[in-house]
Amino acid sequence: MIRMQQYSGTLLAVCIVLMFTIQSCTQMDKKDNPVKGSNAPYAMVIHGGAGTLLKDKMTEQQKTDYIKALNAALDIGERILADGGTSLDAVENTIRYMEDSPLFNAGKGAVFTNAGTNEMDASIMIGSDLQAGAIGGVGRIKNPISGARAVLEHSEHVMMVGIGAETFAERQNVTLVDSSYFFTQRRWDSLQRIKNKETTELSESDDLDKKHGTVGAVALDKEGNIVAGTSTGGMTNKRYNRIGDSPIIGAGTYANNKTCGVSCTGHGEFFIRYAVAHDISSVMEYTGASVVEAGDLVINNKLKDIGATGGAIILDNKGNVAMPFNTSGMYRGYTKPGERVVKIFED
Amino acid sequence: MIRMQQYSGTLLAVCIVLMFTIQSCTQMDKKDNPVKGSNAPYAMVIHGGAGTLLKDKMTEQQKTDYIKALNAALDIGERILADGGTSLDAVENTIRYMEDSPLFNAGKGAVFTNAGTNEMDASIMIGSDLQAGAIGGVGRIKNPISGARAVLEHSEHVMMVGIGAETFAERQNVTLVDSSYFFTQRRWDSLQRIKNKETTELSESDDLDKKHGTVGAVALDKEGNIVAGTSTGGMTNKRYNRIGDSPIIGAGTYANNKTCGVSCTGHGEFFIRYAVAHDISSVMEYTGASVVEAGDLVINNKLKDIGATGGAIILDNKGNVAMPFNTSGMYRGYTKPGERVVKIFED
Numbered sequence: 001m002i003r004m005q006q007y008s009g010t011l012l013a014v015c016i017v018l019m020f021t022i023q024s025c026t027q028m029d030k031k032d033n034p035v036k037g038s039n040a041p042y043a044m045v046i047h048g049g050a051g052t053l054l055k056d057k058m059t060e061q062q063k064t065d066y067i068k069a070l071n072a073a074l075d076i077g078e079r080i081l082a083d084g085g086t087s088l089d090a091v092e093n094t095i096r097y098m099e100d101s102p103l104f105n106a107g108k109g110a111v112f113t114n115a116g117t118n119e120m121d122a123s124i125m126i127g128s129d130l131q132a133g134a135i136g137g138v139g140r141i142k143n144p145i146s147g148a149r150a151v152l153e154h155s156e157h158v159m160m161v162g163i164g165a166e167t168f169a170e171r172q173n174v175t176l177v178d179s180s181y182f183f184t185q186r187r188w189d190s191l192q193r194i195k196n197k198e199t200t201e202l203s204e205s206d207d208l209d210k211k212h213g214t215v216g217a218v219a220l221d222k223e224g225n226i227v228a229g230t231s232t233g234g235m236t237n238k239r240y241n242r243i244g245d246s247p248i249i250g251a252g253t254y255a256n257n258k259t260c261g262v263s264c265t266g267h268g269e270f271f272i273r274y275a276v277a278h279d280i281s282s283v284m285e286y287t288g289a290s291v292v293e294a295g296d297l298v299i300n301n302k303l304k305d306i307g308a309t310g311g312a313i314i315l316d317n318k319g320n321v322a323m324p325f326n327t328s329g330m331y332r333g334y335t336k337p338g339e340r341v342v343k344i345f346e347d
Numbered sequence: 348m349i350r351m352q353q354y355s356g357t358l359l360a361v362c363i364v365l366m367f368t369i370q371s372c373t374q375m376d377k378k379d380n381p382v383k384g385s386n387a388p389y390a391m392v393i394h395g396g397a398g399t400l401l402k403d404k405m406t407e408q409q410k411t412d413y414i415k416a417l418n419a420a421l422d423i424g425e426r427i428l429a430d431g432g433t434s435l436d437a438v439e440n441t442i443r444y445m446e447d448s449p450l451f452n453a454g455k456g457a458v459f460t461n462a463g464t465n466e467m468d469a470s471i472m473i474g475s476d477l478q479a480g481a482i483g484g485v486g487r488i489k490n491p492i493s494g495a496r497a498v499l500e501h502s503e504h505v506m507m508v509g510i511g512a513e514t515f516a517e518r519q520n521v522t523l524v525d526s527s528y529f530f531t532q533r534r535w536d537s538l539q540r541i542k543n544k545e546t547t548e549l550s551e552s553d554d555l556d557k558k559h560g561t562v563g564a565v566a567l568d569k570e571g572n573i574v575a576g577t578s579t580g581g582m583t584n585k586r587y588n589r590i591g592d593s594p595i596i597g598a599g600t601y602a603n604n605k606t607c608g609v610s611c612t613g614h615g616e617f618f619i620r621y622a623v624a625h626d627i628s629s630v631m632e633y634t635g636a637s638v639v640e641a642g643d644l645v646i647n648n649k650l651k652d653i654g655a656t657g658g659a660i661i662l663d664n665k666g667n668v669a670m671p672f673n674t675s676g677m678y679r680g681y682t683k684p685g686e687r688v689v690k691i692f693e694d
Contacts, residue, residue, distance in 0.1 A: 130620045136590070137508060157589040158616045161484060161508045164588025241511025242504040243483070250597040250622035269505045273477045275597035275625040282626065286633035 041337060042081035043220045043319035044090055046073055048104045048331030049213035050265045050311035055329075055345050063344060066103060066331055070342045073097045074335045077219055082337075087219035087227035088126060088149070095122075095145040095229050098215040102184050104331075105213025107143055110182050110233025112191040118182040120233050121247035122148040123159075127226035127255035127317075132158050134247040135165040139182075142175045145231045148247070150174050158249065162241070187236070194237045214246055216263025218255070218315040226317060228253050228261035228277075235268065244268030250278035257317050259284040260291055265330070266303075266310010274302060280314060291316050295324035388684060389428035390567045390666035391437055393420055395451045395678030396560035397612045397658035402676075402692055410691060413450060413678055417689045420444045421682045424566055429684075434566035434574035435473060435496070442469075442492040442578050445562040449531050451678075452560025454490055457529050457580025459538040465529040467580050468594035469495040470506075474573035474602035474664075479505050481594040482512040486529075489522045492578045495594070497521050505596065509588070534583070541584045561593055563610025565602070565662040573664060575600050575608035575624075582615065591615030597625035604664050606631040607638055612677070613650075613657010621649060627661060638663050642671035 048070060077094035081087070099107025110118045122144035123134035133152025136159065141147040150172035151160055160168055170176050214232035221227075230253045232246040245251035245268035252268070254277035255261040262277040271277075276298055283294040291314040299312055304326040311325025313332060321334045323343075333342035395417060424441035428434070446454025457465045469491035470481035480499025483506065488494040497519040498507055507515055517523050561579035568574075577600045579593040592598035592615035599615070601624035602608035609624040618624075623645055630641040638661040646659055651673040658672025660679060668681045670690075680689035 125620075132620050155587070156616065157585070157587065158619045159590040159595075160587045161590055162588050164586065168587040238504070239511065240502070240504065240507045240515040241509050243506040243508055248506075248595060248597070249619050250595070250625055254622070269503065272505045272596050273472075273479050275601070275622060278597055278622040278625050279629065282629035282633060286629060 041220070041319040042078075042222050043315055043321060043334065043336040044074060044077040044081060044094065044217060045219075045313040045315050045321045045323065045334035046070065046077070046094060046098070046215070046217045046332065047263065047265050047311065047313045047323070048098060048215050050309070050325040050327045050330035051213070058344075066344060067342055069098070069101050069103050070331060070333045071340075073217075074333055074340065074342070077217060078335045081219060081221055084222055086223070087221040087225050088124070090219040090221065091124060091217045091227045091229040092145055092149050094217045094219075095215055095231050096143045099143050099145060099231055102186070104215045105187075105233045106215045106231040107233075108182060109184060109187065109213075111187045111213070111236040113234075114195075114237045114239045116191070118179065118233060119238070119241065120144045120231070121244055122229070122231040123247045123249060123253040124148045124152055124227065124229040125249060125253050125255040125261075126152070127228070127257035127261055130256060132249045132253075134159040134249060134253075135169070136161040136243045136247040137241050138162065138165050138169070139179050140166050140176045141169050142177045142181065145229055146174050148229070148231075159247065161243070187233075191236055214252070214265040216253070216265060216313060218261035218263055218313055220261075220315055220317065220319055224257065224317055226255050226257050226261040226315060228255040228263050230263045230265075232265075245271035245276070248272055250275045252277060254278045254281050256281050256285075260294070260314050260316045262312055262314050264310060264312045266327070267308055270303060270306070270308030271310060274298070274308070276303070276312065280312060284316070291320050291322040292324075295322040299324040300326055388567070388666040389425075389569050390662055390668060390681065390683045391421060391424040391428060391441065391564060392660040392662050392668045392670065392681035393417065393424070393441060393445070393562070393564045393679065394610065394612050394658065394660045394670070395445060395562050397656070397672040397674045397677035398560070405691075413691060414689055416445070416448050416450050417678060417680045418687075420564075421680055421687065421689070424564060425682045428566060428568055431569055433570070434568040434572050435471070437566040437568065438471060438564045438574045438576040439492055439496050441564045441566075442562055442576050443490045446490050446492060446578055449533070451562045452534075452580045453562045453578040454580075455529065456531060456534065456560075458534050458560070458583040460581075461542075461584045461586040463538070465526065465580060466585070466588065467491045467578070468591055469576070469578040470594045470596060470600045471495045471499055471574065471576035472596060472600050472602040472608075473499070474575070474604035474608055477603060479596045479600075481506040481596060481600075482516070483508040483590045483594040484588050485509065485512050485516070486526050487513050487523045488516050489524045489528065492576055493521050495576070495578075506594065508590070534580075538583055561599070561612040563600070563612060563660060565608035565610055565660055567608075567662055567664065567666055571604065571664055573602050573604050573608040573662060575602040575610050577610045577612075579612075592618035592623070595619055597622045599624060601625045601628050603628050603632075607641070607661050607663045609659055609661050611657060611659045613674070614655055617650060617653070617655030618657060621645070621655070623650070623659065627659060631663070638667050638669040639671075642669040646671040647673055
């Protein structure tokens with residue numbers, strides 16, 4: 001047994017040395033022949049939340065509404081990317097569209113806190129130089145993703161919260177609104193049902209509302225640059241200025257041109273503890289795994305094994321896409337030249 | 348060239364398969380022979396901030412004060428661990444001591460924001476089940492690390508900020524104080540000098556005060572459980588409710604019994620963008636690197652290459668310690684049965 005272990009140890013050491021040598025060669029190749037330039041492919045992938053959606057509980061109208069909204073969101077990003085625009089613009093504008101839709105738990109459709117207020121979180125990150133911006137617990141920024149972008153572009157800080165983040169956003173000409181803008185009857189009713197949960201069982205859709213519904217986008221532009229962004233209203237009935245994974249760089253959002261861009265959705269506390277977005281990037285960086293393999297390992301093995309529900313969208317610098325989730329459904333889709341996929345359930 | 352690449356690709360694939368196979372075998376071995384039990388070694392490592400400290404700018408008295416405080420902090424953790432206490436208790440109580448000292452930028456010695464207030468951040472994480480608690484931007488919690496522990500133990504959330512975090516802490520009987528408790532003349536003077544920086548050059552020590560001085564501890568108890576914690580007053584003159592890396596799980600703090608526990612100190616924005624604590628853990632998880640190799644790669648290569656200043660303390664489940672930093676100094680030390688090291692500069 002001991003000899004077997006020694007042998008394994010030596011073999012492992014040899015493998016690691018070989019891997020690093022080969023990786024160095026590959027990186028040199030990439031430097032010599034970068035995947036850049038106006039003829040490079042572009043791609044965009046989005047999500048609108050993952051959860052315990054049941055196919056037969058959704059009406060045809062609901063399905064149609066979500067599919068239509070996801071396609072419209074992809075159209076916005078695709079137009080920008082096809083015209084040679086940046087992945088930063090594509091991600092911001094696509095997420096703004098989803099924030100403006102009451103269908104998703106972000107911006108206009110944000111869920112309510114225990115106090116009956118809205119506290120939204122968002123973040124955005126650039127894969128070329130790992131710049132990032134994030135805001136947490138804001139109640140008056142119409143499009144939180146634009147607030148996050150303002151932090152990225154105009155501040156020495158990466159993360160701001162609450163009133164401070166709102167003040168900064170306002171000074172950067174990001175649109176602020178009265179908190180009444182975020183009132184929707186559906187989310188209000190959901191809060192009331194959840195508050196009464198001692199006497200009433202939660203419906204599947206309440207459970208989805210409670211924990212999920214975050215939106216996110218990852219784009220690769222023609223210059224080969226990856227940007228990832230995430231925006232959410234957080235968890236219905238949350239208290240004590242809780243911050244979820246969406247504004248946490250490394251948890252809900254990560255982007256690195258060397259590996260991939262990631263945006264997550266799910267039970268935020270688990271996504272923070274497992275640093276999910278960064279872990280997916282790390283699996284690719286240190287083992288050479290593909291987006292599909294990395295997503296599968298983290299979402300369908302590590303997280304699933306501990307009962308952590310959710311999903312992620314992943315995009316690498318070649319335009320390869322993965323959209324893993326361990327729930328019964330995830331609003332999702334991607335677009336590339338000549339290819340468009342939009343789905344809610346597994347098939 | 349193409350054939351070489353194909354060959355490299357195949358070799359890489361073979362290596363990855365071999366690595367995972369060997370890793371699985373090793374994990375099974377670990378399960379069969381866990382490093383647990385009352386005879387296992389214990390260890391604790393701490394830091395009190397890294398920065399551009401210059402040896403000849405520090406008086407002998409200053410050096411003596413810091414060395415004494417670091418030793419006293421280690422004494423507290425060591426006593427708990429030697430008596431068979433938990434790494435959670437050791438980390439919390441050691442950090443509480445450093446928070447109560449005006450020498451460090453945490454708790455009593457916290458720096459001032461641009462508005463002349465104190466906004467402190469802290470987090471703590473358990474390596475056995477990856478539970479975590481974090482608070483950000485709090486101004487009235489006497490010992491922020493205890494607030495973070497309360498979130499870990501008594502909330503379904505991982506992270507809370509501002510008034511919400513203070514309210515929660517108070518309900519959990521964590522001690523709150525009037526904000527005047529955090530006034531120290533040294534930090535106040537530092538804020539005034541930094542505000543006047545248009546006309547006055549910052550001294551080295553101001554630069555240290557501005558960006559560094561965070562405290563942290565990582566402990567391994569006799570049960571083989573690793574806990575990591577970090578606490579800070581953040582950056583002098585910070586604005587807009589900025590949150591640094593210290594309360595970000597994956598950035599300033601991470602713990603996983605399978606790899607290591609990490610607490611970071613330095614220019615927080617870089618530590619968030621590079622998800623430093625989680626990256627060190629990932630390097631160990633996916634390449635089999637030691638604490639020294641992982642710390643060296645992340646702190647002295649990745650971060651140093653982009654001009655990101657700071658350091659980290661790292662401790663694995665065998666009691667191996669690393670204390671890498673890319674600045675001229677870091678207040679640091681570790682203790683194990685029969686071994687004690689406390690240092691400020693390189694030698």
